[in-house]
Amino acid sequence: MxxxxxxxxxxxxxxxxxxxxxxxxxxxxxxxxxxxxxxxxxxxxxxxxxxxxxxxxxxxxxxxxxxxxxxxxxxxxxxxxxxxxxxxxxxxxxxxxxxxxxxxxxxxxxxxxxxxxVEAVAHTSARITDTRKTTPGLRAFERHAVASGGGRNHRFSLSDAVMAKDNHLAVLLQQSGLGVTDALLAARARLGHTTHVEVEVDRLDQIPAVLDAGVDTIMLDNFSLAELREGVALIAGRAVVEASGGVSLETVAAIAETGVDVISVGALTHSAxxxxxxxxxxxxxxxxxxxxx
Incomplete structure (x- = not known):
């Protein structure tokens, strides 16, 4: 990079x-x-x-x-x-x-x-990743530094993978007139199956419709520990589970212990x-x- x-x-x-x-x-x-x-x-x-x-x-x-x-x-x-x-x-x-x-x-x-x-979650299988919250113009340097510390890099830019957040979904559903599952399936058909698709959810009841669309990663945003455990059980290996929001050195071990696959941490680059x-x-x-x- x-x-x-x-x-x-x-x-x-x-x-x-x-x-x-x-x-x-x-x-x-x-x-x-x-x-x-x-x-x-x-x-x-x-x-x-x-x-x-x-x-x-x-x-x-x-x-x-x-x-x-x-x-x-x-x-x-x-x-x-x-x-x-x-x-x-x-x-x-x-x-x-x-x-x-x-x-x-x-x-x-x-x-x-x-x-x-990375050391705080070493007793689990969770991976620590960065985010796009980097200094403009210096992303490659800061992403390299994350890798030097043993972390993983998330998508480098908006051109590399699909990440549908709440605002994306709101516009998509309004314009398409479809439900979440059908709208995401239509988007996947336009993209082809080689593009990684991630969708953010902020409630447990949003997970089934996203799962039915066959997305690659589901981001559980600002979930409590109990909700993270329930989300992991609900997804049951059918997609990569990413936890985001409220992550600190004090909380990251407990988040990892819920069974999530990925923990994205904006603080790695914006607060170091x-x-x-x-x-x-x-x-x-x-x-x-x-x-x-």
Missing amino acids: LTPAHIATAVSAALAEDAPWGDITVHALIPVEATASATLVAREAGVLSGIDVFAAAFRLTDAEVLVDLHAEDGEAFAAGDVLATVTGPAGSVLTAERVALNFTQRMSGIASLTRSY RAIDLGLDMSLEVGPVSDADG
Whole structure:
């Protein structure tokens, strides 16, 4: 999902945003001939994601900067671990530092939060997935981070699968004049049988009509634990059962124990805290703090 082209496009845009007419601090203070060595150090424990994006920020700033990676995406790290070493022209290292850290801290935060959810349901067969609640333009990065943390990716975009929610169904039923089952069967006939079809329900009594349409996944939205158990029993393996709404680290284990197949969690991408990583610099330029914004 996260291709070299995705990385190059987004990182180049971020570098241009951060230094549209060059880095005047570097131009004013750092000799052109100065070189530096820097280490990417974890200030807290977490799960790594975005290490190739980190490297790309330096490479796209200056091809003379070399980045040696000491860990891979998906690896857990402890506070104090050195995750990468950067060497090259000091000015270029300083210019790329913030963009490199912004991506990797954000992505590692998502990966770390995802790992917590995955571990919380590890005693069940439920899968943790993300949603489309991602930062516009950065979905591939955030979805990659979810995968780094051991989560699964839901449909990437509106073009990939059908997900009929309450508003879709309201319009469909009004315009078609059909019942839920017949309207969904007609839609399936137009699509063909290779397209995954998911339908959201918010009441137990909506399930039978959706089941009769032969959909692939039924999303139980904002169901209580008792309702989730009843919904799983009613569907009885005839469709994938997804739980959504009201999911947190405190509730996810109990939701998984109801027997649902998938738990979609918007918080993985919209509420993850950036992991504290720092770039410690040495040699000619001296130590540099990661304190500035």
